[in-house]
Amino acid sequence: MSSASQAMPKKKNLLPKMAMAGPVSLWMILFVTIPLMYIIFISFMSRGVFGDVLYKPTTESYTTILDPTYFKVIVKSLQAAGITTLLCILIGYPFAYIIARKPKDVAAKMITLLMIPFWTNSLMRLNAWLLLFQTSGPVNNFLVNFGFVDKPIGFIYTDELVMIGLITNMLPFAVLPLYSTIEKLEKSLLEASADLGADAKTTFMKVTLPITFPGIFSAIILVFIPSLGIYTVTDMLGGGKVMYIGNIIKNQFGAIRNWPLGAALSVLLIVITMLLIFIYTRFAKIEDMEVV
């Protein structure tokens, strides 16, 4: 009797939940799971002579990835994404800290300022960068006219400019999750630490940093994953000379028409992403996922 009455409400509650989850699940299956499966499927197929996909199973694409030419690009991309992430966090953390310690209304304004470039069209922004830094652009004109350098510096189409472009592009993704965890850090914890004899540096290392770690990890994921796959920044600021994994994938699906190889590289990116998220869920509590 009692067990039946306990089971009843459960059954009743399940239906609305299913009704709500249903469309979402359907959406996910149609637009995420199926395309993903298709990518994995293609990555194990062969390339036809005319760039079509031949449905003949092979692991050829995966062996190609290990080929030094591709492998170097993969390592270089991982490196670039890693450095971008590191710098975004090193710059973003103090930035987020300062914002979080401002009164709420000032903080909101600062966040908006941070987001404005992010809301502008990225192609426009990148073109502006090119104009600024090109050989006869304002930056070089300034440097030459004021005697800082003898002749214009070749900023554009270099790894360094790509890096700067990546960092400025990704910085908001680091600042936002950092801000949201630092903002939740209670001031009284810092005071308690000082009260117990810790100076500012010790308090930072022993209290602030560990408590805001979930924010740091969110920032890592939010910056690292897109920087690894992004190709607009590298394409435009690198002028096609600087090749990252994102550009190669894009080219395989586009100009070169080697879909299986592009798919295999995509699978590699997905695996790296899943690995990171797996580590994240192991180390941070599930509730902190909302930041991502």
Place this chain on the structure above:
Amino acid sequence: MNNSIITLEGVVKRFGSNVVVKNLNLEVAQGEFLTLLGPSGCGKTTTLRMIAGFEEASEGTIKVEGERVEDKEPFQRNVNTVFQNYALFPHMTVFNNIAYGLTIKKVPKAEINERVTEMLRMVQMEPYAKRKPDELSGGQKQRVAIARALVNRPKVLLLDEPLGALDLKLRKQMQIELKRLQKKLGITFIYVTHDQEEALTMSDRIAVMHDGILEQLDSPTEIYEHPKTRFVAGFIGESNIFDGKVVAKEGDVLTVETAEGNLQVIGPDFAVGEEMHVSIRPEYLEVSTSPVAGFTLEGKIKDFIYQGSVVKTAVDLNGGMEVKYSRFEQDNSVSEGEKVYVCWKPEKAVAIKKFDQGAV
């Protein structure tokens, strides 16, 4: 005071144009349990934070053991604080929370272990050493917060409404535990609360604050029985307070004219014509069905309020003021709506000087 451990001299604190603490002078004796008592917003927390070093005094000096500390950072002062919201480190176990101060001071591991274990035992939290703060109840968090501060053996422990978040029963129990702990360790406690009953129960001395002003600094008995200001009389316990003017003085007995009528009180330091306040506790207020010499307070019985250990009777005076008296049992000699004369023994009432705003 020659054994004073904390001295505040002429301390003023301003936030912008808002003066939150006004010319505060306070000496706290070694081993004393001193309570800062006052309504919310009167500047208690601010005062405590100035002693701890989290706020800088706008004027005046603060000394710990005779040494000025204004230029010392919180971590350089030999006082520890128990925060109102506990402020336990969420990422550390109970053990590591308590060990924090000792770890910072690079106390040897073995000694840390020993002292933390001793503290855990003292606050009866030994079984919880490995837990994180979110796995503890409010009362347990409170114990950890106290242990975390006490393990450093501070000269002075500052406590900001440490029991504020606990339910009544647990609060009463912790009040007694804390008081015993303080006696046993002989550490000076400066305790902030807005709960007058808590202050009366625990303190050696109470500093009653109001609007940033120290109104009275005395023992609980003195505060209760001889309030020096109208505010203290009203804030500590329940009291009936009359405002009036001395119209006659015979020996030490004053006859005071108020809006409700005349009344009597003992007041050697008062002169005829002086404006003043008179406070009478409910337990001393009496009613009579016939007029009483020296008193012309008349009213009607309003209602009886049962409060468990006492029954209060409310009386509406003719001038519009309501007074209350309390007895252990309901007063059956009168009934609701009955006309009565209010009086008391003049020595039971307290004569209070009228002060100009701001002066004490």
